[in-house]
Amino acid sequence: MENLLNIFIKSIFVENMVFAFFLGMCSFLAVSKSVKTAMGLGIAVIFVMVITVPVNFILEKYLLKKGALIWLGEGFADVDLSFLTFMIFIAFIAAMTQLVEMIIEKFSPALYNSLGIFLPLIAVNCAILGASLFMQEREYENVLEATVFGLGSGIGWLLAIVGIAAIREKLKYSNVPDPLKGLGITFILTGLMAIAFMGFMGISL
Amino acid sequence: MSNQEKEPILSAKNLKLLTEPLGRNNPITVQVLGICSALAVTVKLKPALVMALSVMIVTGFSNLVIASLRKFIPDRIRIIVQLVVIATMVILVDQFLKAYVFDVSKQLSVFVGLIITNCIIMGRLEAFAMANKPWPSFLDGIGNGAGYGLILVIVSFFRELLGSGTIFGYPVLEKLGIYSTGYENNGMTILPPMALIIVGLIIWVHRSRDKNLVEK
Numbered sequence: 181m182e183n184l185l186n187i188f189i190k191s192i193f194v195e196n197m198v199f200a201f202f203l204g205m206c207s208f209l210a211v212s213k214s215v216k217t218a219m220g221l222g223i224a225v226i227f228v229m230v231i232t233v234p235v236n237f238i239l240e241k242y243l244l245k246k247g248a249l250i251w252l253g254e255g256f257a258d259v260d261l262s263f264l265t266f267m268i269f270i271a272f273i274a275a276m277t278q279l280v281e282m283i284i285e286k287f288s289p290a291l292y293n294s295l296g297i298f299l300p301l302i303a304v305n306c307a308i309l310g311a312s313l314f315m316q317e318r319e320y321e322n323v324l325e326a327t328v329f330g331l332g333s334g335i336g337w338l339l340a341i342v343g344i345a346a347i348r349e350k351l352k353y354s355n356v357p358d359p360l361k362g363l364g365i366t367f368i369l370t371g372l373m374a375i376a377f378m379g380f381m382g383i384s385l
Numbered sequence: 386m387s388n389q390e391k392e393p394i395l396s397a398k399n400l401k402l403l404t405e406p407l408g409r410n411n412p413i414t415v416q417v418l419g420i421c422s423a424l425a426v427t428v429k430l431k432p433a434l435v436m437a438l439s440v441m442i443v444t445g446f447s448n449l450v451i452a453s454l455r456k457f458i459p460d461r462i463r464i465i466v467q468l469v470v471i472a473t474m475v476i477l478v479d480q481f482l483k484a485y486v487f488d489v490s491k492q493l494s495v496f497v498g499l500i501i502t503n504c505i506i507m508g509r510l511e512a513f514a515m516a517n518k519p520w521p522s523f524l525d526g527i528g529n530g531a532g533y534g535l536i537l538v539i540v541s542f543f544r545e546l547l548g549s550g551t552i553f554g555y556p557v558l559e560k561l562g563i564y565s566t567g568y569e570n571n572g573m574t575i576l577p578p579m580a581l582i583i584v585g586l587i588i589w590v591h592r593s594r595d596k597n598l599v600e601k
Contacts, residue, residue: 201425201577202423202581205420205424263480266476266501267472267476274468300464310421313499317494359589363414363417364589368581368582368585371578378576
């Protein structure tokens, strides 16, 4: 239990997808103009992550790893499909995104319209593939750990995008030098937020 | 480059495809694409350079493939098709890096895999390769990859120089005797936040020079 809590806290604050690894920056910068839209995208990302990370964990364990196909019979003990990792992971993520897109379109057309092009782009949101690849690299032990990691990373991403969106809403009223307006100041703000998040470094339970 | 030798193929219009992304239409500072991986690999120059080349190759060739296939790809499933093509290219690059420059491949860790989700590639496929002939698309891909690489190299140059006092691992500051004057390495630049701030500053410089790019 403690271990799970540790992974959870770590993935939200210490190893925050945006501030520590810069993952999901494209949509982070483009959709962070209003808090409401940012919130919607953040929730969609959490949803996709919580599903894709554990499923990719299972795929990795029973399909891709060296010797993973042993459940098919002795003859498969030497098969190593790990070079297909990227392909399998991304295919599953793309399929999942399609599903989320259809769900949001049905239940919340307003959100669907405001997210626009960035909804299908969740498929190429680096944070999501990144979470799966980190899950693989850090060798989590079971599905539960992988799920908690997915949830934590998603929440961390939501926190980051809602935070920057709130700041940008206020920023409209401030006097920024012209060439720095928009993109430039957002980058610097993100940098400053990342410095703040570094305060969490080293926390473990 | 062999491109320059074949002059007839490289008309003025095609040359523009190659050079525009380096400045006025830079994928990172203007189109805001592919920032994800751009920042994490820029602590040292060497991995940044390897990353830049890998991205250039992947953008170039996936643009070429998609542009050649563009008339046969059904519109509804194009994203999956594009992802499969990109993933294939990335797998090739990844295996190549693992075989020949293993230490760099370890340093880049998951970021080679993340080239798949690099928005530059998807963005160029959608915006250019789906509507243009193979050869211009190839140039467009190489150009955008180079524009991305340019920013990567600039950022990593400053981070490595200020953070570790070296360039490509060569201790420049030590040889110049800067340390004896009381200078210390700025450890901050090695940490993630500085990458963002440096890109912010690059954008500032870029936009002050080219007023057309200033956002209203």
